[in-house]
Amino acid sequence: MSHQPTQTAGCAPGSSREGVEPMRFLETAIITVTILLFLSIAALGFFWGGVASTMVFKGSPVMEGTRPDAPAVGDTALNAQESGAAAKAPAKAPAAKVVSAAAGEKVFKKCKACHAIAPDGKHKTGPSLWNVVGRDVASAEGFAYSDAMVAHGGSWTVDALRPYLHNPKKAIPGNKMSFAGVKSDDDVSNLIAFLGSKADTPQDVVALGLSDSVVEVAANDEATEEEDEVVEIEPVPYPEGVTYANAPQPTAEQQAAAKAKAAEIEKQIAAGMDYQRARYHPLHFSPNIENASNEECLACHKDILDHKPRSESIAGVPVNATLAWYQTLDTYTGPQDTFHYRHLESDFAKEVMNLECTFCHKGNDPREETPDMLPTRDAFQAAATPEFTLRKMVNPSTTCLRCHGQFPYEVMDLEGPWHEIRADMEYPEAPNGCLSCHAESFRTMRHQVSYLNSANIEKLAREGSSDTCYGCHGGRVWYRIAYPFPRHPWPDMDTEVPEWAVDRPTQSDPEYALPAAE
Numbered sequence: 014m015s016h017q018p019t020q021t022a023g024c025a026p027g028s029s030r031e032g033v034e035p036m037r038f039l040e041t042a043i044i045t046v047t048i049l050l051f052l053s054i055a056a057l058g059f060f061w062g063g064v065a066s067t068m069v070f071k072g073s074p075v076m077e078g079t080r081p082d083a084p085a086v087g088d089t090a091l092n093a094q095e096s097g098a099a100a101k102a103p104a105k106a107p108a109a110k111v112v113s114a115a116a117g118e119k120v121f122k123k124c125k126a127c128h129a130i131a132p133d134g135k136h137k138t139g140p141s142l143w144n145v146v147g148r149d150v151a152s153a154e155g156f157a158y159s160d161a162m163v164a165h166g167g168s169w170t171v172d173a174l175r176p177y178l179h180n181p182k183k184a185i186p187g188n189k190m191s192f193a194g195v196k197s198d199d200d201v202s203n204l205i206a207f208l209g210s211k212a213d214t215p216q217d218v219v220a221l222g223l224s225d226s227v228v229e230v231a232a233n234d235e236a237t238e239e240e241d242e243v244v245e246i247e248p249v250p251y252p253e254g255v256t257y258a259n260a261p262q263p264t265a266e267q268q269a270a271a272k273a274k275a276a277e278i279e280k281q282i283a284a285g286m287d288y289q290r291a292r293y294h295p296l297h298f299s300p301n302i303e304n305a306s307n308e309e310c311l312a313c314h315k316d317i318l319d320h321k322p323r324s325e326s327i328a329g330v331p332v333n334a335t336l337a338w339y340q341t342l343d344t345y346t347g348p349q350d351t352f353h354y355r356h357l358e359s360d361f362a363k364e365v366m367n368l369e370c371t372f373c374h375k376g377n378d379p380r381e382e383t384p385d386m387l388p389t390r391d392a393f394q395a396a397a398t399p400e401f402t403l404r405k406m407v408n409p410s411t412t413c414l415r416c417h418g419q420f421p422y423e424v425m426d427l428e429g430p431w432h433e434i435r436a437d438m439e440y441p442e443a444p445n446g447c448l449s450c451h452a453e454s455f456r457t458m459r460h461q462v463s464y465l466n467s468a469n470i471e472k473l474a475r476e477g478s479s480d481t482c483y484g485c486h487g488g489r490v491w492y493r494i495a496y497p498f499p500r501h502p503w504p505d506m507d508t509e510v511p512e513w514a515v516d517r518p519t520q521s522d523p524e525y526a527l528p529a530a531e
Contacts, residue, residue: 110199112224114217117207120200122440123192126449127426130211138426138450139190145169146209146216159507161187171221174205189507193250193453247442249475252453252504259466260367261528263306271306278312302376307357310370317353343480365470365481372464373412418496420487424513425450431483445474447482458501462525 127138134141140153149168151158177184178201180194209216218224325331344361438446460467473481499518
């Protein structure tokens with residue numbers, strides 16, 4: 014239906030137009046206000062949106078003031094001033110090194126093997142060091158000094174002690190002290206401080222001129238430092254001009270020949286070799302026995318390596334409850350092993366030894382095993398248990414005792430058996446106290462024989478504990494006597510022969526001599 018304007022009854026045409034005009038004005042005003050209101054709201058929206066985006070991307074004034082990487086503008090000059098002041102400030106001087114007798118006491122452990130430092134003035138291998146600082150050289154009463162030391166003269170001032178402790182042989186050539194020297198300057202200073210404190214009139218580090226002040230090191234601080242410290246074994250020098258070599262190993266041709274001979278024996282066993290034929294086999298007699306290889310011996314006697322000890326004794330005592338002394342050493346690891354396995358097959362044995370079966374077993378004459386064959390006895394009259402047997406002809410005096418003799422600590426000027434005194438002569442950086450004396454001097458060079466690996470022994474002794482040495486030299490003692498080892502000459506060896514060594518040979522048994530170097 015179309016909208017047509019109408020005239021109300023009773024109204025004239027002029028009065029109708031006057032009513033319409035106000036309505037249009039009102040309508041226009043409302044529309045205008047609505048548009049303005051909408052535009053205002055839109056403008057406010059854009060405004061606050063801009064503020065929000067500014068805060069997100071640039072940070073509000075409050076946030077900016079608290080950001081560590083955006084200092085306030087007013088602080089810039091102050092920071093610049095502080096930076097300039099820091100740049101102009103002198104660098105801190107390094108902390109002065111502390112010299113103390115307490116630290117020197119640790120260094121003195123290197124010296125304890127040969128020197129006492131007690132008021133009684135008792136000498137050991139070296140002279141007593143009580144009152145040594147300031148004392149005349151070679152003046153300790155009752156000690157036999159070397160000619161070089163006597164001729165040196167002077168007194169043991171700090172300036173004289175320092176080069177001597179660094180390198181005794183260089184400072185006083187020809188003197189008898191075998192110690193290689195203290196290499197660290199700090200250790201030398203601390204050692205002199207300790208020596209100065211051991212006197213009838215002690216001198217501190219200030220009196221000795223080693224420091225401007227006495228600094229006491231707290232025990233707990235020292236303990237903490239030691240706990241954090243990584244222990245490095247101090248290098249031990251080798252004797253000058255001495256070369257160590259392991260025993261030569263069989264050549265490929267020798268190994269092939271030994272295997273062929275062993276294979277021939279195995280064929281004879283397979284063909285039916287009875288006990289009597291085995292006893293009288295030519296391998297058991299000279300000259301074959303002198304050249305027999307382990308392969309040939311073990312063709313019959315392989316059970317000596319396969320056999321294992323009981324897990325407990327017949328009385329029921331577990332093996333781990335009956336450890337021998339040598340089984341407590343570093344060089345003995347794992348479960349108990351048999352005698353032959355320890356000497357031929359164990360890791361340590363293979364590293365330090367080059368033993369053949371014939372080192373101990375020199376061959377035998379079966380006739381010497383049979384008491385029936387005595388000139389004074391009729392045949393077949395021997396007792397069920399023979400009175401004697403020389404089977405396999407093992408002579409401990411010429412085999413076992415070469416390594417397993419008594420530890421002659423009296424001869425070595427030590428205060429007691431090694432396992433009793435070693436704690437006073439060893440520390441983490443020097444775990445092998447034997448090398449305090451036997452690194453460069455007091456050596457017989459007896460390791461350089463065909464049944465030992467001399468180079469490996471020297472290496473292990475320097476890298477490990479004294480168990481490497483003591484394991485043989487007293488740690489596994491079987492006899493109450495010490496083996497009369499040959500006294501091979503060593504560098505700077507004293508020409509005077511001590512009383513206990515007067516009859517000693519000066520060369521190893523020719524049977525075990527190493528081949529001459531080509």
